[in-house]
Amino acid sequence: MRDFYPDDMAVRNGIFEAWAEAARRFGFEHYDACVVESLELLKRKGGEEIQDQIYWFKDKSDRELALRAEMTPTLARMIVARQNELTFPIKWFTIAQCFRYERMTRGRKREHYQWNMDIVGEPSVMAEAEVVMAAIEALRKLGLGSDEVRVHVNSRAVLSDILAKLGIPREHHAATFLALDKRGKITDEEIGVLLRNEGLTQQSIDATFKVLGLTSLEAVIELLGQRTPALDHFLAFFDIMKLYDAGDVVKFDISVIRGLGYYTGIVFEGFDAGRSLRAIFGGGRYDNLLGDLGGKPMTAVGLGFGDVVIAELLAERGKIPHLEGRRDLAVSFMEEAQRDTAIRVAKAMRAGGANVDLALHPEKPKHFFGRTGKAGFGRGIYIGPDDLAKGSIRVKNLADRTEQEIALQTLGN
Ligand code: HAM
Secondary structure, three states, rough: OOOHHHHHHHHHHHHHHHHHHHHHHHOEEEEEOOOEEEEEOOOOOOOOOOHOOOOEEEOOOOOOEEOOOOOHHHHHHHHHHHOOOOOOOOEEEEEEEOOOOOOOEEEOOOOOEEEEEEEEEOOOOOHHHHHHHHHHHHHHHHOOOHHHOEEEEEHHHHHHHHHHHOOOOHHHHHHHHHHHHEOEEHHHHHHHHHHHHHOOOOOHHHHHHHHHHOOOHHHHHHHHOOOOOHHHHHHHHHHHHHOOOOOOOEEEEEOOOOOOOEEEEEEEEEOOOOEEEOOEEEEEEEOHHHHHHHOOOOOOOEEEEEHHHHHHHHHHHHOOOOOOOOOOOOEEOOHHHHHHHHHHHHHHHHHHHHHEOOOOOOOOHHHHHHHHHHHHHOOOEEEOHHHHHOOEEEEEEEEOEEEEEEEHHOOOO
């Protein structure tokens, strides 16, 4: 788990700001919750990797509690608690710290921050489009244009229609998805065993693997042989993305299935265009979670966008959010005799809106200019006895060394 020193914190803040600004630009409202949840809420049926990764403990009253591994169950709990009062559809966002006991690999840590945006109570494909576009907007704010990222999109609902057409009963589909999501992590033979245990025949398993070889929407349409509501919903998504000039950013990819059990419709994952890193974000439509948690059934769409992969990608591209300007103005003085003037200057500058770091003790000019240069301050005011005698101070631009003189009497008391 990570410590954030000031330099790390500046990067983190840059990412968080881009997330929050993009969410607000798309009309999402901010919410939050406690990182500790009841273990019961987070426990779902097997097959999900995340279930084995939960950090949990018993408190002094013997209650089983857990650090959240993702925000979605908490969001569902919060909505179910006020389902009668809230006006739907709701559009909410949060930046939540999440904990997973994962094997540490590139882009995966035991703790991460995850930006979540969810739209609850909206069946239209507009919901998927808004969530995905807001994520693309955040990437743009971070300096990653539409040629640098790709959103790979699939639909579990369309896959379901295909599996049904192949004769696989719908009750096996959820488990089939979770097994297929393990592709690349375990062998196809092992996936075959999982599917056989689920009750699929060898013929169905072979057919299922063949489906994963489909590479175009045309091939999907041909295989289905007819338009289904799920297919129409899916195709409409791509049409809306074109209206947003993001037609080239989204890409049909049948291998995107996702490892969480609750998705029921469109699922998507964002990647760097060269696909050198893991997914930047992921999400989709989940129609059953609210009902499963004891609420009224209600459709929902959302995504999670972590801080780890994006920070790696930005570092790789030399686009780490700018640290300069972080430290604005340094004020210092040569001797105790100028201390009170330095306080007066800092007070006036702070009142005027500047972020001022006031020296805590006298220092030599060489020391002042050395440390402020190293720390990346934009401007400096160094006060010596001569300044007091003249009744003015000089604000030095530390980058281009230009100076601006200000009369002390204009600064107030
Ligand atoms: P997820 O795909 O498990 O989805 O996680 C979403 C994103 O969180 C990933 O794409 C990645 O950026 C980040 N992430 C996940 N695990 C780690 C980790 N161990 N270390 C670093 N980053 C990580 C969900 O969690 C869903 N609840 C998202 C969602 C919200 N679906 C609907 N609403």
